[in-house]
Amino acid sequence: MNLFADIRELVVAELQALMSDGVLPAGLDLAGVAVEPPRDAGHGDMATNAAMVLAKPAGLQPRAIADALAVRLMEDPRVAGADVAGPGFLNLRLEPAAWHGLVRDVLAQGEGYGRSALGQGRKVNVEFVSANPTGPMHVAHARGAVVGDALANLLAYAGFNVTREYYINDGGGQVDVLARSAYERYREAHGLSPEIAEGLYPGDYLIPVGEALKAKFGDSLLDKGEQYWLADVREFATDMMMEMIRGDLAALGVSMDVYSSEKALYGTGQIEAAIETLRSKGLIYTGTLEPPKGKTPEDWEPREQTLFRSTAFGDDQDRPVQKSDGSWTYFAPDIAYHYNKVMRGFDELINIFGADHSGYVKRLKAVVSALSENRVTLDIKLIQLVKLLKGGQIVKMSKRAGTFVTLRDLIDEVGADVVRFVMLTRKNDVALDFDFDKVTEQSKDNPVFYVQYANARVNSILRKAREAGLDVSDATLGAAHLTHLGHAAELDVMRKLGEWPRMVEIAARGNEPHRVAFYLYELASDFHALWNRGNDDDSLRFLQEDAGVSQAKIALVRSVGVVICAGLGILGVTPVEEMR
Numbered sequence: 001m002n003l004f005a006d007i008r009e010l011v012v013a014e015l016q017a018l019m020s021d022g023v024l025p026a027g028l029d030l031a032g033v034a035v036e037p038p039r040d041a042g043h044g045d046m047a048t049n050a051a052m053v054l055a056k057p058a059g060l061q062p063r064a065i066a067d068a069l070a071v072r073l074m075e076d077p078r079v080a081g082a083d084v085a086g087p088g089f090l091n092l093r094l095e096p097a098a099w100h101g102l103v104r105d106v107l108a109q110g111e112g113y114g115r116s117a118l119g120q121g122r123k124v125n126v127e128f129v130s131a132n133p134t135g136p137m138h139v140a141h142a143r144g145a146v147v148g149d150a151l152a153n154l155l156a157y158a159g160f161n162v163t164r165e166y167y168i169n170d171g172g173g174q175v176d177v178l179a180r181s182a183y184e185r186y187r188e189a190h191g192l193s194p195e196i197a198e199g200l201y202p203g204d205y206l207i208p209v210g211e212a213l214k215a216k217f218g219d220s221l222l223d224k225g226e227q228y229w230l231a232d233v234r235e236f237a238t239d240m241m242m243e244m245i246r247g248d249l250a251a252l253g254v255s256m257d258v259y260s261s262e263k264a265l266y267g268t269g270q271i272e273a274a275i276e277t278l279r280s281k282g283l284i285y286t287g288t289l290e291p292p293k294g295k296t297p298e299d300w301e302p303r304e305q306t307l308f309r310s311t312a313f314g315d316d317q318d319r320p321v322q323k324s325d326g327s328w329t330y331f332a333p334d335i336a337y338h339y340n341k342v343m344r345g346f347d348e349l350i351n352i353f354g355a356d357h358s359g360y361v362k363r364l365k366a367v368v369s370a371l372s373e374n375r376v377t378l379d380i381k382l383i384q385l386v387k388l389l390k391g392g393q394i395v396k397m398s399k400r401a402g403t404f405v406t407l408r409d410l411i412d413e414v415g416a417d418v419v420r421f422v423m424l425t426r427k428n429d430v431a432l433d434f435d436f437d438k439v440t441e442q443s444k445d446n447p448v449f450y451v452q453y454a455n456a457r458v459n460s461i462l463r464k465a466r467e468a469g470l471d472v473s474d475a476t477l478g479a480a481h482l483t484h485l486g487h488a489a490e491l492d493v494m495r496k497l498g499e500w501p502r503m504v505e506i507a508a509r510g511n512e513p514h515r516v517a518f519y520l521y522e523l524a525s526d527f528h529a530l531w532n533r534g535n536d537d538d539s540l541r542f543l544q545e546d547a548g549v550s551q552a553k554i555a556l557v558r559s560v561g562v563v564i565c566a567g568l569g570i571l572g573v574t575p576v577e578e579m580r
């Protein structure tokens with residue numbers, strides 16, 4: 001059941017009836033009609049903008065439409081009140097029976113409650129992390145990994161066919177730097193002093209790579225020019241780094257479906273095929289770009305290059321794909337990689353990038369539009385930085401990593417579940433403070449604790465009910481007389497449960513998994529408020545002398561647990577059944 005969708009269907013049906021009766025002009029477009037929670041909960045359970053969006057095309061005053069619609073809606077047994085507010089908003093109050101039916105539906109569907117057919121099986125590729133294979137994952141990678149994985153979970157929950165993908169950047173100069181850095185650790189493994197020159201990777205994490213190189217190659221690479229060892233060491237070190245990264249991802253609870261290699265695009269004709277596809281569409285030409293901003297004509301040397309006409313798809317300027325010396329630009333393999341995705345039949349592409357990749361957004365969107373003839377959409381989510389705090393101070397960098405705090409450092413400190421939840425407590429494009437003091441305290445200010453504590457309370461109530469000899473199976477609770485649920489605090493919880501399916505679809509449409517974390521916090525808040533009211537009002541306590549009353553109240557409690565577990569499942573967080 002999606003109660004908001006059901007009531008919207010009712011509103012649309014009554015508007016169509018008003019058109020049939022001649023009260024409204026025929027043929028009005030009803031796509032903009034929405035049914036949402038009111039901004040002020042005191043105004044009712046739901047609100048519709050129908051009169052406001054239809055007034056102009058209908059040539060009528062909004063209140064006239066709202067008044068006519070209100071009369072029709074009041075005929076439905078689910079609607080207890082329909083009040084016109086302001087210029088023509090229509091606020092609706094539902095009968096308690098409608099909310100009771102929702103609780104039964106939650107219990108009947110279990111964690112399937114809220115699942116949606118929104119995606120209709122459309123194929124979506126979510127590319128995330130894609131860290132350079134030059135070292136362990138750091139905190140910024142962790143945020144991108146959590147956002148990407150939670151988004152993939154959310155889209156699958158909403159009915160999309162999702163592929164998680166990692167793009168291995170193993171075709172650029174950074175892997176040569178990795179190889180040279182690993183070679184110095186190889187020399188160190190032979191008792192020689194490593195020469196970690198400026199520009200090489202200094203982290204201790206390369207010491208095991210050097211030892212592994214020694215075990216494989218012995219001393220055969222010593223005292224030889226890099227032309228003899230660079231390729232072998234590069235491949236060996238890259239493989240070890242990817243093994244480390246896979247381990248980091250596993251520790252965070254992330255599993256990829258596909259690993260794609262940038263290196264595999266070179267020398268295989270894939271780059272050439274992608275460029276030729278664009279050329280066949282008249283989108284590749286030889287030309288000279290305008291001087292970059294901040295350059296004067298005196299220090300700008302114009303060069304003819306092979307360019308992609310990305311301005312035809314909304315980019316600020318056309319983009320070079322091949323240099324004047326015939327070598328490919330960094331953009332060329334990106335074109336080939338996205339062409340590969342398009343050719344694999346995805347309907348939608350989503351890339352999770354660090355904020356430092358903002359300059360790539362328009363050009364990549366342009367090339368996907370061009371290659372797919374606007375069939376495939378590309379959404380790019382930029383991940384802002386994470387600042388680690390402890391005692392109000394910025395956390396020092398990791399010695400082992402050399403320059404950054406690793407994901408493993410973070411997981412070892414607070415656990416994967418806390419990392420995942422906290423990373424979703426802000427929208428992806430907003431910087432995030434990860435405060436160790438906050439995430440370990442037991443208070444409302446710690447959203448991880450607050451949500452998990454709600455679930456633990458749910459399980460505590462169920463345990464006590466069983467100990468009291470009550471049958472609290474979902475089937476029995478669903479058959480309870482829910483008319484015993486009528487207090488305002490109980491209705492608040494039911495209203496929040498009713499928002500879950502709607503919120504899932506909104507979050508999936510916007511590719512915004514953080515909305516799930518926000519919702520869970522709000523649901524937990526309403527549930528804790530109900531629990532606390534029971535301290536002052538015995539009638540609101542979950543265990544009553546009357547078994548039937550207890551089962552009705554526990555049915556609501558169990559419904560809260562069902563939705564919390566479903567939401568935590570999307571976030572990739574394990575629900576806690578007991579707080580210690």
